[in-house]
Amino acid sequence: MKKQLMTACAAALIAMGMTACDKTGTIEGVVLDPFTEQPVPMPTVWMDSTIYTTTKEKYPYKEELQKGEFKFNKVPVGSYRILAGRSKYVKSRNPIQTTEAEPNLKVKLYIYSDQVNPGLYKTGEKTPTKINNEWVLFSTQCTESIAGYRLEMPAASETAKLPPAPKADKKAKSKKGKKAKKAAAPAAAPASKMIALSAPLVVDGKLNVLYVNASSVTAPLVAKTFAAVEDKVANHKDCKGFTETDVKGIFPDKSKATDLQVTYVAENLYKISGDLPKGKQIIQLSQEGKTLQTYYFEVK
Numbered sequence: 219m220k221k222q223l224m225t226a227c228a229a230a231l232i233a234m235g236m237t238a239c240d241k242t243g244t245i246e247g248v249v250l251d252p253f254t255e256q257p258v259p260m261p262t263v264w265m266d267s268t269i270y271t272t273t274k275e276k277y278p279y280k281e282e283l284q285k286g287e288f289k290f291n292k293v294p295v296g297s298y299r300i301l302a303g304r305s306k307y308v309k310s311r312n313p314i315q316t317t318e319a320e321p322n323l324k325v326k327l328y329i330y331s332d333q334v335n336p337g338l339y340k341t342g343e344k345t346p347t348k349i350n351n352e353w354v355l356f357s358t359q360c361t362e363s364i365a366g367y368r369l370e371m372p373a374a375s376e377t378a379k380l381p382p383a384p385k386a387d388k389k390a391k392s393k394k395g396k397k398a399k400k401a402a403a404p405a406a407a408p409a410s411k412m413i414a415l416s417a418p419l420v421v422d423g424k425l426n427v428l429y430v431n432a433s434s435v436t437a438p439l440v441a442k443t444f445a446a447v448e449d450k451v452a453n454h455k456d457c458k459g460f461t462e463t464d465v466k467g468i469f470p471d472k473s474k475a476t477d478l479q480v481t482y483v484a485e486n487l488y489k490i491s492g493d494l495p496k497g498k499q500i501i502q503l504s505q506e507g508k509t510l511q512t513y514y515f516e517v518k
Contacts, residue, residue, distance in 0.1 A: 240296075243321025245270070245314065246289040249302045252328040252428060252483050253339060253346040257286030258304060261329060265290065266299040266311075295321045302327040308334075310484035328484045336432035338490075338513060349427065352416045353514040358459030358467070364444065365500055365512045366457040367468040373411040415468065418446070418516035423494050425478065429503060431486045437506045441478035441490045444470030446498035446514065468514070470500045 249261040260283055264271035270290040272283055279289050295316040303309030307329040316323050331346075338349040358366040431439065449469050451460045460467060478492035478501070490503075494517045501513045 240294040241318050241321050242292045242294050243316050243323065244289060244291050245293050245298075245300070245316070245323050245325070247287070247323075247325035247327060249286045249288070249304075249327045249329060252330055252487060252489075253334070253341065254344060255342065258307070258329055259284050259286055261286060261288070261302050261304045261307075261327075263288040263300065263302045263327065265293075266301065268293075268298065293321075300325065300327065302329050304329055306332055308332050308485050308487065312482075328487070330484055330487060334430055336430045338511070339428040339430065341426055341428055341489075349419065349513070351511065351513060353418075354511070356415050357512060358457040360454065360457040360469075360509075362456045363454040364470045364472065364502055365509060366451075366454055366460070367415055367500075367514065368460060368464055369448075369467060370412045370414045373413045416514075418498050418514040420518055421494065421515045423496065423517050424491075425494050426489070426491045428483065429488045429490050431488065431505075431510070433505075434486055435505055439480050439488050439510075440504045441480050441492075441501065442504075443476045443478060443492075443494055443499045443501045443515075444472065445474035445495065446500045447471045468498075468500070470502070 245265070249258045249263065250256065251258055262272055264273070270293060271277070272279075272288055277283075279287070282289065293316070295318055297313065297315045299311055300314050301309060301311045308331070310328050312325070312327065314323060314325060334346050335348070337351065340347045340349060353367060356367045356369075356371055358368065360366050425443075429439070429441075446468050447470075448466055451457070451464045451467050454460075454467070454469055457467075457469075474495070476492065476495060478490055481489040481491070483489050490501075494515070496517050499515045499517060501515060503510045503512070
């Protein structure tokens with residue numbers, strides 16, 4: 219009976235991926251808002267498929283949890299997935315690993331409000347500050363050319379309401395009497411007001427922004443920047459959205475591309491960083507070869 223019990227215990231330990239002599243350590247850290255880098259009070263933190271969670275009734279660090287801090291003691295060394303969340307926040311999940319040589323680990327986890335809209339954001343602000351993509355109205359859909367911007371667009375306005383032309387005077391005489399009154403010519407339609415492509419946003423050469431993706435597609439997010447050049451629309455027939463009046467546009471120079479670093483922060487949230495070449499740039503964010511968004515920057 220004793221031998222059977224020992225065998226059962228050994229099997230259970232093997233199933234858990236550890237042995238009785240496994241070294242243990244401490245997993246601790248803080249949960250932050252990625253837009254402000256400020257702690258998020260009272261988050262929920264847990265390690266997948268383990269007993270380690272801040273929701274346990276006897277969790278000993280509830281006071282620290284009010285400051286966004288957490289700690290798990292006596293964690294066997296190994297590979298885990300640690301998650302963080304809170305009501306009305308978008309959670310994060312991150313792989314972590316400890317070893318016999320380094321059984322202790324300190325981590326930063328990020329969660330953010332589920333009210334933050336998709337788009338590109340500045341970092342280090344007091345509140346989530348979105349970078350307004352005012353150039354998207356001028357953008358066209360391209361395949362081989364990657365992206366393209368119109369140099370100008372008709373301003374959005376209501377259709378001009380012209381007064382009706384007056385009817386001819388029936389009493390007017392055509393031969394002997396007074397000359398017939400001529401119907402007033404209709405007023406000419408006003409020329410369409412055009413608005414020019416907005417100047418590129420001036421940024422520093424060290425790019426450090428956050429991107430909230432609109433979708434939850436698991437395919438990797440790819441970020442690149444290209445030198446922006448003015449070129450003939452006729453050379454970019456793969457771009458849909460130009461009109462017959464568009465002679466030139468702004469396009470990426472594919473021979474001058476720079477890869478940007480994409481780092482997972484939380485669900486649908488990525489950090490985009492890297493060194494931008496000087497001059498006008500078109501930043502492309504894509505997934506599975508499809509462009510999600512482009513931005514028009516100028517690096518001083």
